[in-house]
Amino acid sequence: MPRKEITLSRTHRTALIGCLVGLCTVAIAPLFLDTYFTNILIRTLLLAAVVMTVDILWGYTGILTFGQSAFFGIGAYACGLVFTHYGFGPGWALGGLALALGSAAVVAAGTGWLAFFHGSSPIYASIITLALPIVLTQVIYSGGSYTGSSSGLSGFPTYFWSLEVWFWIAGCFLVLTTTAGWLLVRSDFGRVLIAIRENEDRSAYLGIPVSRIKTMLMVAAAMVASVAGFAYAAFSNVVAPELAGFQLGTELLIWTALGGRATLLGPVFAAIGIDTMSSWLSGAMPFFWKLLTGIAFVGVIVALPRGLAPLISGLWNRLRPQRNAIDFEASVVKAPGTRMLQGSFGDAPPLRIVGLSRRYGSLEVLRDVNLIGKGTELLGIIGPNGAGKTTLMRCISDGKERTTGTLYINNVEIAHSSPQQVVGLGVGRSFQNTNLFETLTVSECLKLARYRIDGASLFSRSDTVALPQPSLDILQATGLDKKLSEETKNLSHGMKRGLELAMVLATEPSVLLLDEPTAGLTRPERMAIGSVLTKLTRDFGLCIVLIEHDLDFVRAISDRVVVLHQGAILMEGTVEEVVASDLVKAVYAGHKEDESA
Amino acid sequence: MGSVIFDILTTAGILFVVASGLMIILGVMKLLNFAHGAFLTAGGYAAYLTGAAGISPWFSVPLAGIVGIVFGLLVERTIIRPLYNRPLDAILATWGLGIVISQIFALTFGRGVQFAPSPLSGTIEVLGIEYSAYRLAVSAIAVLLAIALIALLSLTRFGLNARAVIVNENLARGLGIDSTRVRAITFGLGAGLACAAGALITPLLSVDPNMGLPWLVNSFMLVLISGVSFPSLLLASLVLGGTQVLISTFISPILGGMTIVVLAAMILRLNPKGFSRA
Amino acid sequence: MRLKSLVFGLGICLNISAYAADPIKIGIPVGLSGANSVVAPSMVQAAELAVAEINAKGGVIGRPLQLEIADDGSGAQGAQRAYDSLVFQKEVDGIVAMETTAARNAGLPIVNRGRVPLIYTSFYEGRSCSPWMYINAWVPEQQVEPIVDQFMSEYDAKKFFLIGSDYAFGRGMLKFTREYVESKGGTVVGESYLPIEGSDWTAIISQLRSANPDALITSTSGGAPNVTLTRQLRSAGVDIPYGNYAIDEGTAKSMGGDAEGVYLAASYISSLDTPANREFLQAIKDKFGDDAETPHELSVPLYDGIYAYAAAVEKAGSTEPSAVIDALSEVTVEGPRGAIKMDKQRHAALTMYLGKVASDGSVEVVKSFKNVDPGEQCPQFAD
Incomplete structure (x- = not known):
């Protein structure tokens, strides 16, 4: 496929050109800068690399972090402590750097464990990242003469290279990390990050290990920040608690917001611009400068949530001749046979529910539900509103939902598994609302769904996605295979259902x-959907559990129907038996008003 | 030993008073108000100005409350309302607002420390223990405030509407509740409570442009752990505040300073519902 | 008001630079924003007064002095910027700095790199040494003795309780205090710290009450932690002798009755009844009129520091950095605090005054201690 070669190299080519331009700028810049600006810029370039990581965490993935400064501080203190107390030399420097990376990674993993788990709210996660630098600063203060407490450490031996050398180090670090970041957010993995930002819950139910990805990302970002901090300390020969403080952490956020979140380069340039500017403006009007930044920040958040970068890039796009954005041609292929859908044609039922109940406080939504779903069976669940149908779905797809009872998927007890683990056991769940990922294209959405099985490339983007036969069938039946590069928000309702x-x-x-x-x-x-479902049970041995109000549709495709009423199974049987039942009629009659409400 | 029990009770009272304004906003609006610290500071300056104007210090709290409500309504209309659907942006916007407010105070009053007169000074003897009269008074006020807030939510029309919005906003709107209005009033009320709390604690402390900041993170933790219920907030203040006092007194005040944050984070990690009984 | 005097001050710098060629530039990094912004205006005034007086007498080695003021944000990052700007952009000849320890530490590497003489004029926890730095304010050795001696002799205190904020100054001062108390036969029955921003001292006050000491010495960070501690002690009914290392005259005054009876030790108290001090107070008033800030323990050493730099340049005959550094240990400055010579391992012997806050918040001088030695601060610079 020659097409693939071309498109792949295009992203990489842009990155390569950008990287080279950046490196050249860094190489010649010291020739035009005086000592003062070189000094200021060395520190600012290192901070800009940290801002870049904040943008990946917050702008792309939606983790609002106040704590990135903590990792910067950890790197700085690793440098300061090693050089002050243990020794100095190339070996010690490398050891210190390893210490910086290691401790930043450990702390980030710990923070991730605290902040990210299935069911944790984004606000809670933010507060944890806010608490991190506060606790860390306190630890530094309590460190007495070891950490230098409030005074920090200063005057330790370090490499007194010329300013140009330090400028090159800082500049190259920024250019290289930003290039890596740029490739990351444009890769397949970058799409996963955006999916998590747009709809975390939905991502989890596609089997994407959201918490683990967030934690890993945090660890990676922490390591980049700690290297920046290490270099900062080695260059400036000073570490102080404020380098790890939440004040700096919020400043990083402010720069990101002003520059334009999820633009990567916007925050980087904002950091360089604002930090340099504040160097001379804050002296002239110390309080007023802070007030102005505060007002600009609030204004941007309220009125320009995308920050200033889109304004500039918009201008740029208008000035330069319009090129046709060749969005690469996505294609779908059939997934290798070994990994096809594996239903069950044998005796072992794929789904077995024993004594399941769900209580919310004193309210019992499900009561002692026992159910078996066989392979090749399409099981309809009906019942009036509030009978507990959706709760039942939730209990099957999330191990933490039910209050009591045991659940087996393919003879494996699901215990307290999170949704993404349950997906791994073989449960797929579609939702009542078509809550897809608005800014992603059809093929990107499909790639997300394949993340659990195929993974995602970190630094490149592939244009094909391998799908099992039934998925391909649906794409074909709904015409989606012609719209693979379409953003999902432009799809018709029927197509959204089909894509789902x-x-x-x-x-x-x-x-x-x-x-x-x-x-x-x-x-x-x-x-069309009905025939696909029938085919799935018949040809692939799937067990389908279907909530449906439309009894005719149920009658047309179901083998067996379960009636839920007030959280308990009222009756079970064929559609005919159920419809004929007086009990069921009474229940539905009693709920007629609710239904219409 | 006896004074430690008083320390625990009064600390819990102060924490409850300080966090209640934050809690009501989080509960109804699902919004964590990062300007809470700045609102506390505003209350502190209100108390300072009341004292400077020669008005009895007893009036500083209600006056601060009124100022807070008016200011809260204004902020809600201009900054909060456009961000209803962007809760994380609302965090940032209120944080920015906090910066702006504290810089305005710094420009107006200087960075220096100011004082508000205390309505009650010295100690009184309770159960054979000499204890700060004003701290005891604050605790008594905390209990009254808790009762008043619970009554407000369970007995009044506004409370009914607010609880409806807490449980299910869409449904509430469907039932004809003007949720925009409920939210506006809630934010005003929360800001008013925060300012009043600032005025209430200032006689124990002092006012400066960053006065509210140290209270912010502890308040966040308390409201996150209590869900949306004032009785749980009372319980959380007592348990976490009590642990803080015990650790500060018998181990180290420095560890004590981190107690609430660390303990609350751990509890929430192990049981995301915290102290709230859903 | 503060802003006005500041703008006014910056205006003066510009004027000076206009009137003569080739001035000697003195850099003043100071916390215009951040924690030190409370005391910054008085410091700027003290610096302006010193420069104006020296220039009125014809400057130094025939050249006028010129001030370059830079905001250090009261912290390390701000200080790096301020020192960068002073050393590399403004290319100052010398720096006189009253700053936090963190800011000083952040500035030192830049001073070393740029080879600029630095006179540090803030009291601090001691033992900061650099070939390019002199210090003309007190260290623990000079501060602790007057207060502890007073409590032991006057109140027969044996059991001391120490309270501090958890930062370098707080810990450093109290560490020395403990050693000193124990060397004099007393005991320390408790030593407790609160995080630096902390202002709820409830638990520590409970500890204090159950330890039942004879005297209390505190070393908190300035501003809110210090005043809240004093107020909470008072409202808890603590009335044992109370020495406070962090209180200054302005704070004592603003606290009204709550500070009454608090002991402090200082190398400068504005009520000092000496001709030099009277003259200095008058000069401040004449120059700044209604905007005049009351000078204090932090602004007067800065004033002295500028005089010391000027004297050293005069003695060295040039602004050549190493010559100035050599000369700084040999010159004596006669200022509001009396005669000061930085010849003790880069530090200075100081006359210390024991003060007690009166009921109206003013500070009365109880005793004075002539030429208290700073002790072993930087043995590498002993001659």
């Missing part, structure tokens, strides 16, 4: 949970 289903199937489930998959669809669309 294709994504769930791409995770290769053996138990498929569908919550009103045909709501709002036209009759032909329904029939």
Whole structure:
């Protein structure tokens, strides 16, 4: 496929050119700068690299972190402590750098463990990142003469290279880390980060290990920040608690916001510009300068959430001749046979529920539900609103949901598994709302669904996605295979439903949970979906659990129907038996008003 | 030993008073108000100005409350309302607002420390222990405030609407509740409570442009751990504040200073629901 | 008001630079923003007064002095910028600095790199040494003795309780205090610290009460932690002898009755009844009128420091850095604090005054201690 070669190299070529231009600028800049500006810029360039990591964490992944300064401080103190107390020389410097990287990684992993778990709120995670630098600063203060307490450490031996050398070190570090960051956010993995930002829950139900990715990203960002901190300390020959403080942490955020989050270069230039500017403005009007930054910050957040960078790039785009954005041509292929959907044609039921109940305080939403879903079976679940149908789905797809009871997927007890682990056991769940990832394209969405199985490349972008046969069938049936490069927000409702289903199937489930998959669809669309579902059970041995209000649709495709009422199974049987039941009629009649409300 | 029990009770009272304004905003609006510290500071300056104007210090708290409500309504309209659907941006915007407010105070009053007169000075003897009269008074006020807030939420029309919005905003709107109005009033109320709290604690401390900052993180932790219920907040203040006092007194005040943050983070990690009984 | 005097001050710098060629530039890094911004205006005034007086008498070696003021943000990062700007952009000949320890530490490497003489004029926790630095303010050796001796002799105190903020100055001062108290036969029954920004002293006051000491000595960070501690001690009914290392006259005055009876030791107290001090107070008033800030323990050493630099340049005959550094240990400055010579391992013997806060917040001088030695600060510079 020659196409692939061209598109791949385009992203990399831009990165390479940008990187070279950056390095050349860094190489010649000291010739034009006086001592004062060189000095100021060395420190600023290192901080800009930290700002870049803040943008990846917050702008791209949606982790609002106040604590990136802590890792900068850890790097700085690793340098200061090693050179002050232990020794100085190339070996010690490398050892110190390793210490910086190691401790930053450990602290970041610990913070990630505290902040990111399934069900943690983004606000809680933010507060943890806010607490981190506060606690760390306190530890530094308590360190007495070892850490230098409030005075910090100063005058330790270090490399007194010329300013140009330090400028080159700082500049190259910034250019190289930013290039890596640039490639990362444009890679397949970068799409995963955006998916987490846009809809974390949905990502988890596609089997993406959200918490682990966030923690790993935090660790990586922490390591970059700690190297910057190490260099900062080695150059300036000073470490002080404020380098780890939350004041600096919030400043990093402010620069990111002003520069334009999720633009990567915007925050980097904002950091360089604002930090340099504040060097001379803060002396002339110390309080007023801070006030102005504060006002600008609030204004940008409220009125220009994308920051200033888009304004400038918008201008740039208008000035330069419009080039046709050749969004690369995405394509789908069939996934290798060994990894096809694996349903069950045998006796072992893919889904077994024993004595499941769910209570919210004193309210019992599900009560002693026992259910078996066999392979090749399409199980319809009906019942009036509030009967607990969606709660049942939730209990099957998230191990932490149920209050009591045992659940087996393919004979494996799900225990307290998180949704992404349950996906790994073979459960696929589609949602009532078509909450897709608005800014991603169809093929990117499908790639997300394949993340658990195929992974994602960190620094490059592939244009093909391998899908199991049923997903391909749905794409074909709904015409989505012609719209692979379309952003999902432009799709029709029916196509969104189809994509949703294709994504769930791409995770290769053996138990498929569908919550009103045909709501709002036209009759032909329904029939198409219906035949796909029948085919899935028949040809692939899937167990499908379907919540549906439309009894006709259920009758057309289900083998067996379970009626839920007030959290308990009222009856179980064929559609005919259920419809004929007086009990069921009474229940539905009693709820007629609720239904229409 | 007896005075430690008083320390625990009064510390819990102060923490409750300081965090209650933050809690009501988080509960109803799902918004963590990072300007809370600045609102506390504003209350402190209100108390200082009341004292400087020669008005009885007892009036400083209600006056600060009124100023806070007006200011809160204004902020809600201009900054908070456009950010309803962007909770993390709201955090940043309120943080920026906090910076702006404290810089305005620094420009107006200088960075120096100011004082507000205390309505009660010296100690009184309770159960054979000499204890700071004003701290005891603050605790009594905390209990009254807790009762008043619980009554407000469970007995009034506004409380009913607010609870409806807390449980399910869309449903509440469907039932004809003007959720925009509920939110505006809530933010005003929260800001008013914060300012009043600032005025209340100032006689124990002093006022400067960053006075509220040290209270901010502890307050965050307390409200996150209490869910949206004033009884849980009372319990959380007592348990975490009590632990803080015990660690400060018997181990080290420095560890004590980190107690609430570390303990609350651990509790929330192990049980995300914290002290709230859902 | 502060802003006005500041703008006014900057205006003066510009004027001076206009009137004569080739001035001697003195850099003043100072915390215009951040914690030190409270005391910064009085420092700027003291510096301006010194420069104006020296220039009125014809300058130094025939050249006028010129001030370059830079904001250090009261912290390390700001100080790096301020020193960068002073040393490499403004290319000052000397620096006179009243700053936090963190800011000084951040500035020292830049001073070393740029080879600029630095006179540090803030009291501090001691033992900071650099070939390019002199210090003309007190260290623990000079501060602790007057207060502890007073408590032991006057109140027969044996058991001391120490309270501090957890930072270098707080810990450094109290460490020395403990050693001194124990060397004099007393005991320290408790030593407790609160985080630097902390202002709720409840638990520590409980510890204090249960330890039941004869006297209390505190070394907190300035501003809110210090005043809240004093107020909370008072409202808890603590009335044992109380020495405070961090209180200054202005703070005592603003606290009104709460500070009454607090002991402090200082190398300068504005109520000093000496001709030199009377003259100095008058000069400040004449120059700045209604905007005049009351001079204090932090601003007067800065004033002295500029005179010391001028005297050293005069003695060396040039602004050549190493010549000035050599001369600095040999010149004596007669200022509001009396005669000061920085000849003790880069530090100076100082006359210390024991003060006690009166009920109206003013500070009365109880005793004075002539030429208290700073002790072994930087043995590498002993001659």
